[in-house]
Amino acid sequence: MTDGPGIDRRRWLQSALATVGGLALSACDRISQSDRVNSTLDYAEGWTKDVQRLLLGRNALAPEYSVSEISATFRANGTTNPDTEEYNRLAQANFADWRLVVGGLVEKPLELSLEELRRVAFRTQITRHDCVEGWSCIAKWRGARLSTVLQQAKLKPGARYVAFYCADTLELTLDGSGQYYETIDLIDAMHPQTLLAYDMNDRPLTVRHGAPLRLRVERQLGYKMAKYVMRIEAIESFRDIARGKGGYWEDRGYEWYAGI
């Protein structure tokens, strides 16, 4: 230090005060970064899931709306265009060459074109999409019932979850863990409103909203409803996929059970 002692002391006091203040402020932040705290907070997700599953059962339906309630603008979150070479090529041909691959723990792996998917038992529903951020939009969806597709593929006894692999990479990472994926369990997979949706508001899905196929899981939040679905796999556990939490956002701290 080249300053005089008076200035030196004042500096010392200032930095001491800044340190004390900083410690007090960062105490809260350090608490919320502690692993033990986080694993304690995680219990709530289990309680919420268990209680909701008990109250909802397998078949309670999400509310459905009338045509007049459809939102004029439906916000698109996450990727709004996967923009990979392969995706662009498929999109240019109106997804005529696209095939949905259904594999994993199934007796009969499938490869379905959009035409074939449109011939599967379908459902049309006007539902509310609740984003984890807090907003809601209402749209009309038509899609193949996931339960029917899975019945055609015949699940093997070990299958407990269904994984959806998507065409979009939301975060560029070296290990490829930034690619969007989602998992749901068989209770949601077999729910009558769970669809592989290809139409939105009576038109084929646009690129913004997940063309050619997006998942609808109406009793959960928007991030469960993967867009740009390319491949479906029946699996026993999602521990070995990407970072092991069961989805792109789940790997980044969000709940796997997104019913609240």
Add this chain to the structure above:
Amino acid sequence: MPVADRALTRGRIAVYRHPLLVRLTHWLNALCLLVLLMSGLQILNAHPALYWGESSSFGSPFIAFGAGRSAAFPGWITLPGWQDLADGRRWHFFFAWLFVLNGLAYVIYALVSGRVRCVLAPTREQVRHIGSSIREHLRLRFPHGEAARQYNVLQKLTYLAVLFGLLPLMVITGLTMSPGMDARLHFLTTVFGGRQSARTIHFLTAAALVSFFLIHIAAVLTAGPVNEMRSIVTGWFVIKPRKEES
């Protein structure tokens, strides 16, 4: 069950005002509300706009917070202190569970022990003189002597409104926003006028609770902070005799 008064020096009387369960649930409730408020503002920061109705009319919100700022609510009032919706939700839902269980423990106790009937419900006499109570309150004059033994009528009505109005409303509007619960309890969405209305009411109710907190603290400070704090920590509240009585 009632704990006997203790006579103190100079004619003062120590009254056992708050049983242990009331004190414990009070402080746990205070902690829960603090965490819920801060994590709630963290969650609101993810989309700091409120709407009426079932869905969001992005072009014409009812309220939009912090236009142009990177975060609508600053870090010192959110949990965690940086923007992280996932962490905010974890804190919010864990403490929401704690808040509900703690609240249920209190409500069951208050009903079974007769606290609601004996301590919180205004007497017919009090209701008749509500006008003069309001006038006294506005002049910041608080009851002394034997009158201080029970809550005054405004206090009773405020506590009842918070305990059986605002706090349950927070939980119910919160549950109404859950897409899972909506599959079972859709009538709630209808009652509140839509999911986005429930979200707006959730926020307005939180704002009302913050106002209650400020008035509550102001009342503690003006009525005698040491005595009030002692009573909610140890249970014992000291009544001083009126000047003319002593």
